[in-house]
Amino acid sequence: MLTLNSRRVALLVAANTALAPFAIDAYLPAMPALAEAVGASIHHTELSISTFLAGFALGQLTGGPLSDRLGRKPVLLSGLVIFLLASLMLTTVGSLGELLAWRLVQALGGGACVVNSAAIVRDCFQGREAAKVMSTMAMIMMLAPLAAPAVGSGLLYLADWWLIFVFLAVYAAFLLWLMGTKLPETRAPDAPTASPRQVLRNYGSVLRHREGMGYVLAVAATFAGMFAFITASPFLYITHYGVSPAIYPVVFGANVVVMAASNRVNIRLLRRRTPQQNMRLGLGVQLGVALCLTLLVASGQDSLYTVVPLIMLFMGMVGLITPNAIASLLEHFSHMSATATALLGSIQFTCGALAGVVVSGFEIDSAWPMVLTMLAVSLAGNLALRGLVGRAAGREVTSAS
Secondary structure, three states, X not given: XXXXXXXXXXXXHHXXXXXXXXXHHOOHHHHHHHHHHHOOOHHHHOHHHHHHHHHHHHHHHHHHHHHHHHOHHHHHHHHHHHHHXXXXXXXXXXXXXXXXXXXXXXXXXXXXXHOHHHHHHXXXXXXXXXXXXXXXXXXXXXXXXXXHHHHHHHHHHHOOOHHHHHHHHHHHHHHHHHHHHHOOOOOOOOOOOOOHHHHHHHHHHHHHOHHHHHHHHHXXXXXXXXXXXXXXXXXXXHHHOOOOOOOHHHHHHHHHHXXXXXXXXXXXXXXXXXXXXXXXXXXXXXXXXXXXXXXXXXXXXOOHHHHHHHHHHHHHOHHHHHHHHHHHHHHHOHHHHHHHHHHHHHHHHHHHHHHHHHHHHOOOOOOHHXXXXXXXXXXXXXXXXXXXXXXXXXXXXXXXX
């Protein structure tokens, strides 16, 4: 029988969760070439990112309850099969409509697969230990968005944009083998099974939980800010600031290095601070950075050299916010962890999709759409955490420990 320790769980769920950043980030350097291939502008082609996020949200919303009902592995492996087949179909697209349609299908499979990651951690660990495992998982997972644009740029150089989707299909096939052979079923056999009506009630209980929704909205706001940048980055860095597709992965990857470092800092801070305190710190820094970016663009001083360091700091705070929010949310919903994770994922990916639409939908050739979106969502995240969670939760965790 397969046994799981914290390191093994972190490695397996990181490999599984990395499917999302690979699917989102690997084709970013190829965005201009893909736009030319499908006969659309780069701004409209960037809508394929928002389409993927919307499909990923729906995939999590349906995959989470199915995982709580059928088990983690059946849903995870089924999602991988859908993702793999859609990735192969994406190599043949010749129009924007086909691109958006198959990205949606690809995302449905990816969402059903990745939604199991946090639930698997919650099946095996609790409390601060769960937060530490999730932070370790996130730190390992940071290798994916660091490597993805570089892999995409290399594949673009070797052949063309279609080879990137072949790579995604191969990675999905690898995950099918890895999860099928190395991951046992972590859902307890005697765990209660929810009916469809109960699933809706479970979603309602999360939505009505004041503190829980504070965590959900904090993560969603951070995610929206992150994808405002990711959606804008091919245009902003390659077209607006003149970065070549070969150098783009280096500039983009700098953000991931800071995110990985902040996850390590989060693990250390958890020894003497509560998860809620770390979340407040991260959100506060993000709001300050967004204000600085707004002032830079307003004064006309924005450039690659002034914008990149601030973006790095903004993105780095994800490591202080997301793992702590997920662990704190699941403390309240351990009995339906996959359902709670699915709702969290669907809301955050929907917010990311909306942020992407705002940034790319208006086809404005400047940094303003990205900067103003980051400012708005940072303010919303801070208000949500302080208004819905407050300081009481942090005191309760401290007293309980």
